[in-house]
Amino acid sequence: MKTEVTYLAGGCFWGMEDLLRKLPGVLKTEVGYMGGNTQNATYNEVKTGTTNHAETVKVEFNPDQLSFENLLLYFFKIHDPTTLNRQGNDIGTQYRSEIFFTSEEQKETAAKVIARVDKSGAWGKPAATVVAKAPEFWSAEGYHQDYLLKNPDGYTCHFVRKVDF
Secondary structure, eight states: OOOEEEEEEESOHHHHHHHHTTSTTEEEEEEEEESSSOTTOOHHHHTTTOSOOEEEEEEEEOTTTSOHHHHHHHHTTSSOTTSTTEETTEESGGGOEEEEESSHHHHHHHHHHHHHHHHHTTTSSOOOOEEEEOOOOEEOOGGGTTHHHHOTTOOOOOOOOOOOO
């Protein structure tokens, strides 16, 4: 079986992970921190907004079941890509919208999908989503992994929007 990995940041990683793991073709998810300047980042550091890390979901998927394009189209339905450094009540650079690509093909696909989302006008304004080469991923603490499975009444600002691109 083929597998591919990408990293998606779109606000609080609890809600993102919960929705992404349910998508057919997603094999595994893990939450962590990416894109900042602190080695071995921890939640207590990242939540201050001073590390420049984004709360990120590592997504392992089967590209024969789920194309990267379709994964990204779903990603753009489960968070608001137009809000800079914010999702719902969560505010700060750690809640930004960012796609961390692992191949040139992913980079090209991300640019095409963002253009498609923007052209659709579905969000009313352009995406603020950044596309960057995947740097080192720092796994979040164990209590953050599968958080909404462990805490079904836990906080999330993520849901699938009825938008078309």
